[in-house]
Amino acid sequence: VQLVESGGGLVQSGGSLRLSCAASGFTFSSYAMSWYRQAPGKGSELVAGINSAGDITNYPASVKGRFTISRDNAKNIVYLQMNSLKPEDTAVYYCNAVRSFMYDYWGQGTQVTVSS
Numbered sequence: 001v002q003l004v005e006s007g008g009g010l011v012q013s014g015g016s017l018r019l020s021c022a023a024s025g026f027t028f029s030s031y032a033m034s035w036y037r038q039a040p041g042k043g044s045e046l047v048a049g050i051n052s053a054g055d056i057t058n059y060p061a062s063v064k065g066r067f068t069i070s071r072d073n074a075k076n077i078v079y080l081q082m083n084s085l086k087p088e089d090t091a092v093y094y095c096n097a098v099r100s101f102m103y104d105y106w107g108q109g110t111q112v113t114v115s116s
Contacts, residue, residue, distance in 0.1 A: 001025035001105050003095045008110030011085055015114070019080040021095030021107055028076040031099045035069060035080045037091035037112075047093070048080055063089075085114045 007019040019035065034049040048069035049058045057069050068081040078095060095107040 003097060003105055003107035005093065005095050005107045005110040008093060008112045010113045010115065013085060013087055013114055013116050015085050016081070016083045017085065017112060019082070019093055019095075019110060019112075021078045021080075023076045023078070023095075023097060026097065026103070026105065028097070029073040031097040031103070031105075033069070033071055033078040034096045034098070035067075035078075036094045036096055037089075038094070038109075039088075039091040042091075044094075045091075050078065052099075082112070085112075087114045087116045090114050 002024045004022045005019060007017060011017055030052055032051050035047050036044050037047050038044045046060060047063050048067055050069045050071055054071045059067060066084045071078040090113050092109040092111050094109045097105040
């Protein structure tokens with residue numbers, strides 16, 4: 001099982017980034033996918049979730065209207081489009097796959113740094 005995130009980097013405040021998470025080794029279309037982030041000295045925070053079919057999404061208030069999660073079940077990829085980025089969005093972003101509360105996989109993370 002592998003989840004490989006990409007697309008992180010350094011961006012100015014107000015800018016955009018699109019993260020990708022390529023999945024392999026499991027039946028991607030059967031898993032709900034999420035993006036989490038962890039800033040230095042802080043706990044992990046869910047920033048976006050999408051169900052297995054891709055028709056239900058959820059976001060916390062901190063990113064709603066700025067972040068969009070989507071998935072391509074044919075390509076086994078989940079995306080996180082991040083717009084209007086703020087310095088407080090700076091964190092390591094992780095991709096997560098979960099099924100039936102039993103199968104739970106994580107990527108290695110990708111750094112996002114937003115400069116003011």
